[in-house]
Amino acid sequence: MNSKTMGSRIVGALIAAMAWRPKPPRGYRGLAAAMAGVACVLVPLASYLASEWARGQALDELAETARARLTLYTATLTAEIEKYRVLPLTLAWDPDVAALLAAPRDIALIDRVDRKLAALNAGAALSALYVMGRDGMTLAASNWTEESSFIGRNFAFRPYFTDAIAGRVGRYFAMGTTSNIPGYYIAYPVWAPVRAENQTLGVVVAKIGMDALESAWHQMAGERVFVSDRRGVVFISNVPEWRFRTLAPLDAETRREVERSMQYEGTSLLPLPPMDSSLVHQAAVPGTDWTVHVALDNRPVNVRAWSAGLGAGIATLLLLAAGLVVLQRRLALSERLEYQRRAHLMLEHRVGERTAELSSANARLTAEIAERERAEQAAERAREDLVQAAKLAALGQMAAGIVHEVNQPIAAIRSYSENAGLLLERGKLDLVRANLLEITGLTERVATITRQLKTFARKSSGVLVPVSPRASVERSMALLGAQTQALGAEMVLELPDQSPMVLADEARLDQVIVNLLRNALDAVAARNHRLITVSLDQDGDYVLLRVRDTGPGIPEEDLPSLFDPFFTTKEVGVGLGLGLSISYGIVQGFGGRIAAANHEEGGAVFTVALRRAPDR
Structure with a gap:
């Protein structure tokens, strides 16, 4: 029996009682007897119907609460098992x-x-x-x-x-x-x-x-929460006595299956105590064969039904007394309509409050999702900024050598320009033309250096395109030319004339090669024989770029940690230990791999495996 039907029955009973007109009794005793008779019939009936109606209303509201609670419990259970995945x-x-x-x-x-x-x-x-x-x-x-x-x-x-x-x-x-x-x-x-x-x-x-999780659920006063598997075995509950009990007695075959699996070894798997099915609600846990149950406390329902029954009985007595004393049926009808209107408004108010709570919870979840997405985007931007900062830091360390590379042709241009002016005064046009050709070559050399700097310093687009590894190596060596000459080192290229293209981002690939070459220069700085060899090879669908130096090599115990962030074998203040870690992340982003080892003839060798670009 739903709450609407119960309410209709209450109103109908009250109207029928008020519409009944007994024969007027003779004298006071007769009137009192008539009133007592009507009260004995109507008051218990009104109390019973009102209590049942209130019980139905309370159960409906508890069902709504249970649905919201089940959503919360299911979300917390899912979050608990997924946060450690x-x-x-x-x-x-x-x-x-x-x-x-x-x-x-x-x-x-x-x-x-x-x-x-x-x-x-x-x-x-x-x-x-x-x-x-x-x-x-x-x-x-x-x-x-x-x-x-x-x-x-x-x-x-x-x-x-x-x-x-x-x-x-x-x-x-x-x-x-x-x-x-x-x-x-x-x-x-x-x-x-x-x-x-x-x-x-x-x-x-x-x-x-x-x-x-069970401790957190235990704080929910008046609610008994438990989770069962596909066989009906309760394995999570905020009631410790209910853990490893069953929703219903297990048949012999199911019990043997559970015992063979040893899933609940050492438990008796006795049935749960009987519960009112109208107070137990359940929902499936997405992605599992589990079911979350909420057994609500029946005391609020009983208190509400008792209060409603008592209130209805008292109200009925008052209505009878008022009807008998005042004899104003119209007023009594108006009071009943007002009572119904208030009950309806209260119901609407409670529904509005519940709807507002659900809307607020949905808004909070939406805000949390948006905040997580913003955090992920911020983390990605931070990674991009770290790569760009490392690139600019390397550029700053190479600045002195690059300035030297630029100053040489500029000084030569100035000398040729002055000589051209003198030769022009003397009328030696052929020599002037030769000086101007030299100036043109020197300006092209400066333009080449600035193009290499611009390519190296620009921010990555993040898009993988076919890139020539040979061209990238040549640009990187040109940027480090001054540092190489200053150390008295020699770089040997063992590159094929027609090297295959690889899938990479040009600016980031230059950064990786510059990092490897700078590390190689640091490694050979204190050696008598300062040789760095760069070679290209193929291994199936991968192109292997190797950078070998004649330095002291890498201690075996440092090899596993070489690409960890902030790990460095250099002296304090020389480096932060981020170069190889950033290079490792860049190569991984290309879908390739990078490894370090000691060469059998001495020194270290770094191997970068890059995916070969498909032939057009």
Whole structure:
């Protein structure tokens, strides 16, 4: 019975009661008896109907509240499990993790990965982070120092492992078989260097505890929140006694299936206590087979129904008394209409308030989304500004040599101009013409230097187009010509006459090559034999650009950290350690890769692999 039908029944009963005209009794006793009889019939009826109507109204409002709450709880649950997704995804691409899966018996590598996982887990406040091999054996874990460490334990039976090792993202909620602590598992595959079918090296898993979420839900007074899986097993709840209980008794086959999966190992899976279905509302969690339930407190409903019933009974008595005393049916009807109007206005007011709350929540979500987009755009602009700042910083460090390169032809132009004036006075026009040709060549040389500076200094467009690596190397060497001469170094080019084009941004590729050449000049500065060799080669769909120097080489322990931000082997004040890190990011943006190694004949060699541009 809905609230509108209940309201109609109340109004009808009151009108019928007021329209009934008993025979006028004789004397005071008869009138009192008649009034008592009418009151005995009408007051209980009005109280019952009013309480039922109020109960229906309260249930409707609770249903609206439950829908809003379900939206909030679903959003918080989704946010809780998704905010940690990036951590195992990032670790899946970590070089140390890939190296560990390739050499699972390397003790030093295991220790380094253990410590890295422990540090990340401490900062993210997860239950655990761990790395598993293709056979399901745990090789490294954030809890490696604890007695219940996962290291050496095989979890190949878990569905999240089978999904991730097959190349998919594994998601699973279960009771821990080692720690006896429940949690939500997110697993990502770790791919081999050559990504192909069945080329996963292992799996990175993050275990997320739901204690914080349940604690936050526990603050919602009067609301019992719980989450069930596809089998009807409750695994998250702000009522601790309801955790690992079922919505309904499990049949024998389902219970055997749960026991075989060990998903809820050590739990009894008893049914929940009976609940009023009108007070329980539910909603599906997007992207999962989970359902969020909200069991609302029935006390406000009962209090409201009791108050309405009591109020209706008192109102009925008052109406009867007023009707009997004043005998003004018109006034009584007016009072009833006024009561209905106020109830309708109150209902409209409450609906308006609820609508305003939902609109406000939607506006806040929209503002948060816009703020996140602005933050991402600001971060991208900051990265672009960092690259441009590094480029201008390098240009500033080369300024002295470039000024020297420009001053030489300018001085020569001045000398030729003065000689041309003297020769013109003497009438030696052939020599004047020769001087003017020399001046033309020198101005072209200055123009070439300024064009190279303009190309190097301009801000990148971010668009990848076919670029000649040979031309980029020649421009970069020209910018560093003065510094090379000042050091007494020699640059040797081993470039083919017809080098293939690569996909890159011309300005950023120049920046990468300038960074590598400047590092090479710094490396050979203190050596007797100062030689830098630049070569081009092809490897399938990639063009390999190598820069080799005759410097002291790179310490083996520094090679893994060479491209990390702010890592430098130079003296304090010489560099910030951002050049190679920025170059690494630029090459990655081209879809290529950059690596450093020590040459077998001495010195260091940097290899930049760039995608070959398609032939037109």
